[in-house]
Every structure is written in structure tokens, then in C-alpha cells.
Amino acid sequence: MMSNHHTPTDQAAIEVENLVTHYGSTRILNNIDMQVSTGEIMVIMGGSGSGKSTLLRYMLGLHEATSGSIKLLGQDITEINAEEMDELRKNMGVSFQGGALFNSMTVGENVCLPLREHTHLDENTIQIMGRMKLSVVNLGGFEDLMPAQLSGGMIKRAALARAIVMDPKLLFFDEPSAGLDPVAAAELDDLILRIRKALNTTIVVVTHDLDSTFRIADRITVLDKGDILMIGTVEEVRNSDNERIQSLLNREARHIEIDADEYIKELTGQKS
Amino acid sequence: MQKISDSPVSFEIDDEQGYLIVRFAGEIDLYGTPHAREVILNCVKSDRNTVIDLSAVTYIDSSGVASLVEGYQLAKTNQLEFGLINTSEAVMNVLQLAHLDKVFSIHASLNERLQAS
Numbered sequence: 001m002m003s004n005h006h007t008p009t010d011q012a013a014i015e016v017e018n019l020v021t022h023y024g025s026t027r028i029l030n031n032i033d034m035q036v037s038t039g040e041i042m043v044i045m046g047g048s049g050s051g052k053s054t055l056l057r058y059m060l061g062l063h064e065a066t067s068g069s070i071k072l073l074g075q076d077i078t079e080i081n082a083e084e085m086d087e088l089r090k091n092m093g094v095s096f097q098g099g100a101l102f103n104s105m106t107v108g109e110n111v112c113l114p115l116r117e118h119t120h121l122d123e124n125t126i127q128i129m130g131r132m133k134l135s136v137v138n139l140g141g142f143e144d145l146m147p148a149q150l151s152g153g154m155i156k157r158a159a160l161a162r163a164i165v166m167d168p169k170l171l172f173f174d175e176p177s178a179g180l181d182p183v184a185a186a187e188l189d190d191l192i193l194r195i196r197k198a199l200n201t202t203i204v205v206v207t208h209d210l211d212s213t214f215r216i217a218d219r220i221t222v223l224d225k226g227d228i229l230m231i232g233t234v235e236e237v238r239n240s241d242n243e244r245i246q247s248l249l250n251r252e253a254r255h256i257e258i259d260a261d262e263y264i265k266e267l268t269g270q271k272s
Numbered sequence: 273m274q275k276i277s278d279s280p281v282s283f284e285i286d287d288e289q290g291y292l293i294v295r296f297a298g299e300i301d302l303y304g305t306p307h308a309r310e311v312i313l314n315c316v317k318s319d320r321n322t323v324i325d326l327s328a329v330t331y332i333d334s335s336g337v338a339s340l341v342e343g344y345q346l347a348k349t350n351q352l353e354f355g356l357i358n359t360s361e362a363v364m365n366v367l368q369l370a371h372l373d374k375v376f377s378i379h380a381s382l383n384e385r386l387q388a389s
Contacts, residue, residue, distance in 0.1 A: 119302050121335055125309060128338035132370040166302070167333040198369035 012071075013038045013170060013202035014059065019068035021058055028054050030226045032068070038169075039200040041192070043213045046223035047248060055223065056174055056206045060094060061085055073169060090118050093163035097175045101147040101159060107134070108143025111162045118166065133161040137191060153184035157191070164195060171195070173205040177212045189215045210249065214238075222248065280304045281329075283311055289386060291353070292320045297328035300336030309339035316346045316354065323382060327358030337366055344376060353389075357381055 014036040021029040029051050036042040046052045057063055059070055061077045069076045075088055101110045112130040115121060121129075134140055137157035147155060156176065163171060176192070177185035189212050196203055207213060213220060213234075220237045222229040224244050230237060237245060281304030286293045292315045300308045315322040324340065326332070340356070347354035355377035359367070367373045379385040 119335075121302065121305065122309065124342055125305065125335055125338045128341050129334045132334055132338065132341070132372075135371055136369055165334070167335075194369060198365040 011038045012036065013040075013073060014042075014204065015069075015071040016055075016059070017069045017071075019055075019058065019070060020066045021054060021063065022066050023054075027066075028226050029058070032228060034221055034228065034231060036202055036204060038202055039196065040218045041196055041203045041205065041216050042219055042221060043205045043207060043217040044221045044223060045207060045210075045213055045248065046229075047208065049225070050223040051226040052206045052208075052223050053174060054226075056172060056204065059204065060092070060172060061089075090166060091169045093166065093168035093171045095156070095159050095163045095171070095173045095176060097178055101155060101162070103147050105147075106143060107139065107145050107147065107150065107158050110147065110158060111143070111165055114162065114166050129165060130161075133165045134158070136164070136195070137161045138187075152179050153181070153188070156180065156184075156188060160188070160191065164199075164201075167199055169202060171201045171203045173203070173207070175207055175209075176205060177207060177209045182211070185209065185212055186215070188212075192216050210251075224248075279307045281308050283308070285311075285315065288382060290321060291323045291382065292318070293323050293325055293357075293382060295325040295328065299331040300329055300339075301331060301333045302335050305333075305335035305339055308336060309342065312339055312343040313346060316343050316350065316352060319350065319352065321353035322347060323353075323355050323357055323385065325357050325382075326360065326363050329360070329363065332363050332366060334366070334370070337370060337372065340376070341372070353377075355379060355385055357385060 012035045016032050016034040019029055019032040020027065032055060044052045044055060058065055065078055069078050072088060073091060075084065077085060077088070080088070108130050111133055112126050115126045115129060131140065131143060134143055137160050139154060139157055139161065147158070150158060176188050180188065192203060193216055195201055205216065217234055219231060219233055221231045222237060222245055229242055229244055230240055232240070238249065240246070280299040280301060281296055282298055283294055283296045286295070294311060294315055296308060298304065312324065322343065344354045357379050358381065359378055364373060367376065379388060
């Protein structure tokens with residue numbers, strides 16, 4: 001199967017090099033190297049505990065890495081100051097798993113919030129932009145509703161409208177299809193592809209949804225226990241003879257290998 | 273071409289065959305939009321049919337498109353013509369995403385527009 005009829009440019013929009021992260025004394029990500037080209041859709045997949053959501057949070061600059069670098073649009077976010085990060089964030093849109101809409105605001109106010117916070121545009125312009133983005137996600141006319149009045153799928157789409165309201169160069173999704181029925185998930189995938197086509201947005205999607213992955217990915221990064229098992233096209237990942245990758249693709253339960261000594265130390269609180 | 277200081281967009285306005293032709297150049301983005309918007313609305317407010325030439329626009333974002341929507345709406349209210357010419361593929365992609373390709377009157381050139389009307 002070919003990827004989604006789009007040719008990303010070779011210029012890297014995201015470059016992760018030798019990224020090592022810890023949670024307390026536990027190492028979560030091991031020497032991650034990954035590049036995402038401008039206009040590319042990179043899906044990061046892996047089982048629970050693989051580190052895929054952690055990698056996303058580090059790419060968003062939410063945590064400080066132990067070592068390594070993360071360059072977004074040429075800027076190393078492990079080195080820039082808070083002001084520079086704020087400026088960079090204007091070029092980043094994020095769609096979180098639960099939508100993360102403010103329940104006290106209307107849908108329209110939620111969508112327009114980044115414009116009101118980060119720009120000096122005229123109020124008419126802001127309102128038209130908000131309505132346009134709601135129309136893009138097929139929520140035209142819903143701007144006066146409160147989030148509580150929306151279905152799960154509509155909340156996801158409203159969150160996407162907010163994420164793209166500033167026309168970000170980088171767009172990040174955390175489990176976009178979680179909690180959606182197959183039709184709503186497919187519609188969201190279609191939206192992601194349309195946005196990339198229209199705006200040449202570089203998109204990173206963290207998901208464990210295989211159907212969605214195969215629909216939207218140009219390339220896939222497969223993570224397992226904090227290591228990259230493979231980075232490749234849909235075809236390459238599907239044809240991989242790696243046992244762990246095939247287990248993921250076939251949705252097989254993983255076999256937990258126990259080192260008796262390490263396990264006892266872990267249970268008794270002794271560091272190895 | 274009139275350059276606006278500290279703005280990524282410049283423009284010139286010609287009076288041709290009953291239309292004000294606004295030729296923008298550069299980027300109509302969050303920084304250029306306030307200027308572009310003012311130019312567009314001033315043309316329509318002067319009670320003239322207005323055509324926006326986008327051939328030299330290298331990038332337009334949603335804020336720029338919102339200004340085109342405002343111009344279109346004001347022209348419609350005042351029973352004036354408002355159209356776009358020379359829209360690049362990149363501009364058309366943005367318009368299509370917002371379903372606006374079906375709203376605006378879009379032609380390849382002023383001549384084509386005149387022939388169509």
C-alpha cells in the first residue's frame with residue numbers, strides 16, 4: 001500500500017537525537033533518534049508502557065530530558081529559554097486525548113482562545129477564523145454550545161479546531177481515536193489528512209489504533225520499553241519479521257520476561 | 273508596490289475596467305493580515321467593485337482568508353462585486369479546507385472574470 005499521496009520535503013521539522021529520559025530513577029526512553037520531515041505524518045505506536053506518550057510530552061517541551069536534544073523547526077527545545085519556547089508554541093498545535101476543552105467556555109470561545117491569547121487580530125477576524133475552523137471539522141454552527149452538550153467525537157473535533165486555529169506548522173495528537181466509534185475515528189483520520197494536504201502541516205500522532213495508523217501514516221516509529229524497534233513506512237512495518245512488532249500488529253499479549261534477581265530487588269526496594 | 277513597514281505584505285491598487293484590483297505580494301499571515309484587512313475593507317467601503325489578485329502572495333493563513341471573508345460579506349451587503357483572481361494551488365488548498373472555494377467568485381484573471389460576467 002502506498003502512503004497518503006503526499007510527498008513530504010526532506011527538510012526535518014522535528015529532530016530527536018540521543019534522547020534519554022527518566023522518571024525518578026527509572027529510565028523511560030533510551031537514546032531515541034527520530035526525524036520527522038516537513039509535511040510528514042509520523043505515527044508513534046507501541047504497547048502500554050512503551051514510552052510513546054512520554055516521547056510526545058518531551059517533544060512538547062513539557063518535561064526536561066536527562067540528555068539528548070529535541071529540535072522543533074530548527075530550535076533545540078532543551079536549550080531555549082521560556083520566552084523562546086512560548087514563541088515556538090505559537091507554531092504548535094496539540095490535540096490531547098480527552099479534548100481538554102474548558103467546560104466554562106462555549107465551543108467558539110474555546111476554539112478562539114489561542115488567537116485571543118497570542119495575537120492582536122481584530123475581533124471580527126478572530127470570530128471568522130474560529131467559525132472557519134469549526135466548519136473544517138464539520139462543527140459549523142456549533143460555536144455557541146457548551147462542551148458538555150457535545151458527544152465524545154464532537155469534543156475531539158472541537159479540540160482539533162482549537163489546535164489548528166493558529167495554522168500551526170507542527171500538530172501533535174495524543175490517541176486521537178481513543179473512545180471513538182470506528183466511523184468517527186475514520187472521519188477524524190480523514191480530517192488529519194485534509195489538514196496536512198491543505199496546510200503542509202507536520203503531524204505527529206501517538207496511537208495504539210492500528211487501523212488509524214495504517215490510514216494516515218507516512219512513516220511509523222515503533223517503540224517498545226523505551227527503545228525504538230523500528231522506523232519505517234506502513235509497508236515496511238507490516239512486513240517486518242521482528243517478533244515484537246508482529247505481536248503488536250497481531251494484538252498478541254506480550255510475554256513478560258522476569259529476571260528473578262532483578263524482580264526481587266524491585267519488590268524489596270533495592271536498587272540494582 | 274506599496275510596502276507597509278514592519279509587515280510581510282505589500283500591495284498596489286489599480287483601477288481597471290470598473291474594478292479596483294488589489295495586488296498583494298508577500299505573506300498574508302498573523303502579522304500581515306491587519307494591514308491586508310484594512311486595505312481590503314477600505315476598497316469595498318469606497319463603494320467599488322473589488323478584485324483581489326493573489327498571484328504574488330507566497331503564503332496566506334486563516335487570518336488572511338478571514339479578511340477575504342469579511343471583504344466578501346461587506347461587498348455583498350453593499351451589493352458590490354468581490355472576487356479573487358490568480359489564486360495559487362496553495363491558496364486554493366486553504367480555501368478548499370474551509371469550504372470557501374464554493375463561496376468566492378474565483379477566476380484565473382481579470383479578463384476571464386469579465387468574460388464570465
